Amino acid sequence: MTIRSGDRVLLVDKRGKRYLVKVEEREFHTDLGILRLGELIGKPYGSRIESHRGETFVALKPDINDIIAKMRRGPQIVHPKDAGIIIAYAGISPGDTVIEAGAGSGALTIFLANAVGPHGKVISYEVRKDFYEIAKKNIELAGFSERVTLKNKNIYDGIEEESVDHIVLDLPQPENVLPYAVDVLRPGGYFVAYTPCMNQVHRFFQALEEYRGHFMRPRVVEVLVREHEVKRECMRPKTTMLAHTGYITFLRKL
Numbered sequence: 001m002t003i004r005s006g007d008r009v010l011l012v013d014k015r016g017k018r019y020l021v022k023v024e025e026r027e028f029h030t031d032l033g034i035l036r037l038g039e040l041i042g043k044p045y046g047s048r049i050e051s052h053r054g055e056t057f058v059a060l061k062p063d064i065n066d067i068i069a070k071m072r073r074g075p076q077i078v079h080p081k082d083a084g085i086i087i088a089y090a091g092i093s094p095g096d097t098v099i100e101a102g103a104g105s106g107a108l109t110i111f112l113a114n115a116v117g118p119h120g121k122v123i124s125y126e127v128r129k130d131f132y133e134i135a136k137k138n139i140e141l142a143g144f145s146e147r148v149t150l151k152n153k154n155i156y157d158g159i160e161e162e163s164v165d166h167i168v169l170d171l172p173q174p175e176n177v178l179p180y181a182v183d184v185l186r187p188g189g190y191f192v193a194y195t196p197c198m199n200q201v202h203r204f205f206q207a208l209e210e211y212r213g214h215f216m217r218p219r220v221v222e223v224l225v226r227e228h229e230v231k232r233e234c235m236r237p238k239t240t241m242l243a244h245t246g247y248i249t250f251l252r253k254l
Contacts, residue, residue: 003040003047003059008141010062011035013055020062020070032057064114067142068107074134077107078170078194079245081223087115089221089250090166090190094120099184101125101155101177102170106135106142108194112168113144122148123164125155159184168192172200174249175207181253182214191215191251201247208251216252223248 003009003023011019013032021028025038033051040049045061065080078086086108092098094117103109103126112122122144126132132152139148151160156173159180166189167181174193181191195201201220208218226241 001061002042002044005038005041008062008067008143009040009045010060010066011049011057012060013057018066018070019057020066064110064142067138068110071105071107071138071141072134073105074131075104077105078111079242080111081225081242082194082245082248083108083111085221085223085248086168086192086194087111089219089248090168090192092116092166092190096165097121097123097161099123099125099155099159099161099164099167100169101167103135103150104131104170106138108168108170109135109139109148109150110142110144113139113142113147116147118147120147123151123161124148125151125153127152127154155180164189166190166192168194170194173203174200175204178207178211182211185253187253189253191253193249193251194246195249196246198247201249204249214254216254219250221248221250222246 005023007023009021009023011021023037023040028035028037032055033053035049035051040059047059048056049059050056092115096116098112098116100109100112100122103124109122109124116122126135129152136150139145156176162184163186164184165186167185169177193204224243227238229236229238
């Protein structure tokens, strides 16, 4: 696959520092020198490009993690460790239609859009106009505008779509969406609620009592990630780890 004008590439320097850039006939300035990005046009990904100081950069095809790492942030994003569990445990697959709410900066939206593929659809509700604008630009940056419909609306007021495969929420009161989920969620589909606090989970379960007959037994998980240092003389866990970010509740529609 060759690089075309207008493509996004990830430039990696000798230190491992990464730069997400759009390839055009222009100069790109770094502390290791100036790059002429137009030199990449027509070359395959993995090609090298040198700055005017003779420093070498590798041009890679960016993946969604690269996009999310470099995109503009508004509110706190759903971390990849949680997005991965949401997609895996709910079985979100190519061709699915997913309702999302609480788009925020659009990180989880991008993960979901990547999972449903070009024939799937993500419809995302975001009530705040400023977050809506940030998410819209980030979704465009990821190249997923055709598979994501972003709405500047409050999902607590209702879901406009009918017969969807999954509902994924990053909201403070996901229980307010349960009455709509009963109507629009297909049998076998998942209702997923991401909430940072334990009292939110407890409140959700209290509200769920009214709808128990519509769902299988709920499942609540928390994901912790611990990396390891690998050296010639020693391998050990790192002194810091990515611990609690949120509780993820899964309900499956009957």
